[in-house]
Amino acid sequence: MIKSVVRRLAVVAVAGALSATGAGSAAHAATAGEPREAACPPAATAVGFSDALDKTTAGTTKVGGLSALAYDRRTGEYVSVEDRSGTDAARLFFFHDPAKPEITRTLALTKQDGTAYDVGNFDGEGVAVLPDGDYLVSSETEPSIMVFDRTGRQRGSLEVPARFRIAPNGEGADNAGLEGLSVSPDGRHVFAAMEGTLSGDKPAIGEAVWRRLLVYRAEHHGGGYALTRQIGYRVDPGNRIAEVAAYGDGRLLVMEAAYDAAMGNSVRLYAVHGVDRASDVSAVRDLSAAPSRAVVRKELVSDLVHCPSLGATSPEPQTNPLMDNYEGLQVDVSDGRHRARLHLISDDNFNALQVTRVLTLTARLP
Numbered sequence: 001m002i003k004s005v006v007r008r009l010a011v012v013a014v015a016g017a018l019s020a021t022g023a024g025s026a027a028h029a030a031t032a033g034e035p036r037e038a039a040c041p042p043a044a045t046a047v048g049f050s051d052a053l054d055k056t057t058a059g060t061t062k063v064g065g066l067s068a069l070a071y072d073r074r075t076g077e078y079v080s081v082e083d084r085s086g087t088d089a090a091r092l093f094f095f096h097d098p099a100k101p102e103i104t105r106t107l108a109l110t111k112q113d114g115t116a117y118d119v120g121n122f123d124g125e126g127v128a129v130l131p132d133g134d135y136l137v138s139s140e141t142e143p144s145i146m147v148f149d150r151t152g153r154q155r156g157s158l159e160v161p162a163r164f165r166i167a168p169n170g171e172g173a174d175n176a177g178l179e180g181l182s183v184s185p186d187g188r189h190v191f192a193a194m195e196g197t198l199s200g201d202k203p204a205i206g207e208a209v210w211r212r213l214l215v216y217r218a219e220h221h222g223g224g225y226a227l228t229r230q231i232g233y234r235v236d237p238g239n240r241i242a243e244v245a246a247y248g249d250g251r252l253l254v255m256e257a258a259y260d261a262a263m264g265n266s267v268r269l270y271a272v273h274g275v276d277r278a279s280d281v282s283a284v285r286d287l288s289a290a291p292s293r294a295v296v297r298k299e300l301v302s303d304l305v306h307c308p309s310l311g312a313t314s315p316e317p318q319t320n321p322l323m324d325n326y327e328g329l330q331v332d333v334s335d336g337r338h339r340a341r342l343h344l345i346s347d348d349n350f351n352a353l354q355v356t357r358v359l360t361l362t363a364r365l366p
């Protein structure tokens with residue numbers, strides 16, 4: 001999640017102008033589905049985008065803060081989680097068509113005793129749908145990975161190592177916890193990624209670019225998932241991990257992102273394969289001092305800043321106005337890895353200068 005001080009100050013400065021001109025209002029539901037496909041180098045193609053969800057409501061609930069994206073095969077719906085719900089109950093949002101998204105329903109998330117999760121105890125960042133239909137949701141608050149049934153009631157959780165807890169209880173940084181979450185297509189593995197670097201993995205000099213991914217394996221008895229290993233990953237300087245999406249046996253797509261007040265948002269998609277053979281770094285105390293083989297290799301699929309704009313506009317400065325705070329990623333490989341369809345969703349942080357946008361790409365995935 002990006003909570004830029006620059007952005008918050010800018011909202012105060014321009015809110016009056018936005019309301020006067022109508023910019024940033026719900027009236028600009030622009031859908032670019034017409035055939036204007038163009039390359040997003042090196043291996044992706046921009047298909048279209050929709051701002052139809054931006055600054056809208058679902059009943060009396062504001063739509064916004066959408067972080068993560070998954071597909072629910074049981075209902076044919078896409079599902080996203082709201083990362084900051086304020087005084088409202090934390091909830092999932094559902095829609096059918098990424099080209100013309102419209103919220104079909106919401107689902108409040110509650111504890112096992114039936115009381116609601118809210119901003120005081122929940123910061124949803126990742127969502128996945130398990131083979132049995134349960135929803136898996138990660139929260140940055142502790143951080144935690146929770147299992148919710150189809151009614152939204154929590155029925156369990158996955159183990160998270162103690163060192164991943166947010167400081168001072170562990171080595172995690174506030175607002176940089178478990179951001180990415182995905183289930184492998186066969187349902188046998190769950191992957192969870194830290195947005196930021198654990199304090200124990202930071203070098204004495206230089207930027208902290210090392211991240212850890214947790215890998216869980218389905219248990220044959222009991223239907224749960226057991227933590228089996230940690231994987232080391234290195235982001236590009238200045239980037240964070242915004243999301244991960246499993247798209248095959250031992251294959252992950254990692255979404256790295258960054259924000260600059262003058263240049264706007266940037267997003268890069270990297271493929272990682274051989275995850276099932278990657279070194280287990282659970283016992284490595286400091287990734288910055290570990291040998292290079294402790295970190296998985298990655299392959300650039302697309303640098304989205306170089307996509308065509310597709311006619312998109314942005315209420316804040318952007319090198320490419322198609323960009324925004326993309327935090328959700330869903331991958332469909334039903335037509336094969338070399339014709340994969342990718343859907344991204346952006347988190348507007350309920351900010352007048354940001355947009356809730358659904359972007360669709362196609363890509364050749366290794």
